[in-house]
Amino acid sequence: MNSVIVISGPTASGKSSLAMDLALRLNGVIISADSMQIYRKMNIGTAKPTAEDMRLVEHKLIDILDIGESFSAADYKNAAYEEIQNALDRGKQPILAGGTGLYIDAVLNNTSFGDFECPPDIRTRLNEEAKALGAEELHRRLASVDPEAASEIHPNNLKRVVRALEVYEATGNTITYYKSISRNTPPPFTFSHFTLVCEDRERLYDRINRRVDIMIEHGLVEEAHLLYTSGFEQAVTASQAIAYKELFGYFKGEMSLEESVELLKQKTRNYAKRQLTWFSRYDAVRLEIQ
Numbered sequence: 001m002n003s004v005i006v007i008s009g010p011t012a013s014g015k016s017s018l019a020m021d022l023a024l025r026l027n028g029v030i031i032s033a034d035s036m037q038i039y040r041k042m043n044i045g046t047a048k049p050t051a052e053d054m055r056l057v058e059h060k061l062i063d064i065l066d067i068g069e070s071f072s073a074a075d076y077k078n079a080a081y082e083e084i085q086n087a088l089d090r091g092k093q094p095i096l097a098g099g100t101g102l103y104i105d106a107v108l109n110n111t112s113f114g115d116f117e118c119p120p121d122i123r124t125r126l127n128e129e130a131k132a133l134g135a136e137e138l139h140r141r142l143a144s145v146d147p148e149a150a151s152e153i154h155p156n157n158l159k160r161v162v163r164a165l166e167v168y169e170a171t172g173n174t175i176t177y178y179k180s181i182s183r184n185t186p187p188p189f190t191f192s193h194f195t196l197v198c199e200d201r202e203r204l205y206d207r208i209n210r211r212v213d214i215m216i217e218h219g220l221v222e223e224a225h226l227l228y229t230s231g232f233e234q235a236v237t238a239s240q241a242i243a244y245k246e247l248f249g250y251f252k253g254e255m256s257l258e259e260s261v262e263l264l265k266q267k268t269r270n271y272a273k274r275q276l277t278w279f280s281r282y283d284a285v286r287l288e289i290q
Contacts, residue, residue, distance in 0.1 A: 002189045004084055007097040008033070008104050008279050009196030010272035012207045013289045016049060018196075019097035021280070023057040026095075029087040032061045033098025033107070036241040039067050041227065045243030048156075058092070067227065067238040070159070077106035084189055097148040101278040102152075110187035111179050128161045138165060139142060146174035154226055159236050193284035197276070204242045205269050212265050215243070225251060242267050 005022060007015050009249045019030050032038070036046040040063045049059055060083040062266060065071055065146040080096065080103070083244045087094040088131075096107060130138050135158045142161055143150035145168050198204040233239055233248070246267055250260040 002088060002187045004191050005093065005095045005198070006033075006104065006108070006191050006193040006284075007095065008101070008193070008282065008284070009289070010198070010204065010275035010279070011047075011099055012211045012272065013099075013196040013204065014200065015097050015099065015196060016047070016053075018194075019095050019286075020053055020057060021050075023093070023095055026093040027091070028059060028095045029057060029083070029094040030097045031083045031087075032059065033076075033080070033096050033100055033103045035071070035076070035100040035103060036238065037062045037098075038064070038065050038071055039225075039238050039241075040065065040068075041230075042238065042241060042244070043065060044215050044218050044223045045241065046216075052157060060087075065229070067232060067235045070236045071103045072163070074102045074104045075114070076100075077111065080107050081188070099275055101275065108187065108191055108193070109179075112181075112183055118166045122166045122169050123162060126165055127158075128160055130162065135161065138162065142163065146176050148176045149174060157240060159240075160250060188194045194281060194287055195279045195282055195284040196289050197279075197286045199206055199290040204272060207289075208268050208272060209265050212261065212268060216261060221257070223252075223259055224248070 003035055005026075005028070007019050007022075009015050015287070019028075023030050034046065036042055037048050038061055039046075042048075044246060048062060049057075061076075061079060064079075076176075084094045084096070096104070100106065126138065136155050138158070138161050139150060139153070139155035142153070142164050146164055149164045153164065155161070165172070166177065167175045220243065224244045226243050228248055230253050239245065243264060246264040247260045249263070250257050251257040255263075
């Protein structure tokens with residue numbers, strides 16, 4: 001009665017199609033596990049479900065925030081648990097689908113992330129130090145006190161680096177420590193987890209390249225330009241999205257459109273590679289990408 005279907009995998013692997021198929025068969029509700037689909041006005045670049053898909057199947061945790069708002073993995077876990085329980089209470093099958101590994105980890109493991117408030121002056125000081133010394137210096141500092149967290153957080157993801165450092169400075173314990181003790185409390189649901197894999201990487205990369213071309217045809221450049229002129233680069237979380245900032249060099253006259261599109265394809269392929277590595281850790285049913 002508390003079972004949740006989870007579908008994970010790299011970008012362009014077919015997660016959304018599989019989730020739709022299952023939802024139509026099982027009277028399901030799809031709960032997005034995509035850290036960028038939560039933002040309004042980011043439609044084409046985040047491959048949001050179509051209006052027809054939204055009409056056929058109920059979707060949750062899509063278009064819930066403006067681009068200037070922050071949203072953490074802890075926020076996501078709480079929101080996802082609420083949507084899962086709501087679906088179960090209505091006799092619906094919850095289907096969690098997406099490619100944000102940190103979000104999926106939080107749900108599967110009931111991770112707490114040290115869910116408490118740190119003194120705001122610590123975060124302010126760390127952000128000022130990042131501006132003065134560079135994000136890589138803060139990442140090196142994190143690696144010296146919490147190498148496991150540093151290995152999981154990209155140096156450019158300043159928000160997460162600062163969060164990990166402020167937890168350590170405020171409590172004397174690492175965020176990895178808090179994650180480990182939180183996992184002693186099992187989640188309130190059971191999970192049937194499927195992850196999409198691809199033995200032939202070139203086949204996945206071809207799918208990614210084709211999807212980027214389709215996004216361009218459907219108006220990605222225009223969508224990215226609207227974000228570019230609306231303060232997108234100052235958005236703490238939304239600005240991490242692949243598909244938009246790669247086009248900003250074109251808007252600034254620093255590269256051609258063709259060069260920007262090729263950069264976008266390269267960054268997306270690199271991201272898919274990291275996703276495949278992340279999801280390979282899971283004890284899940286592996287489904288080969290078709």
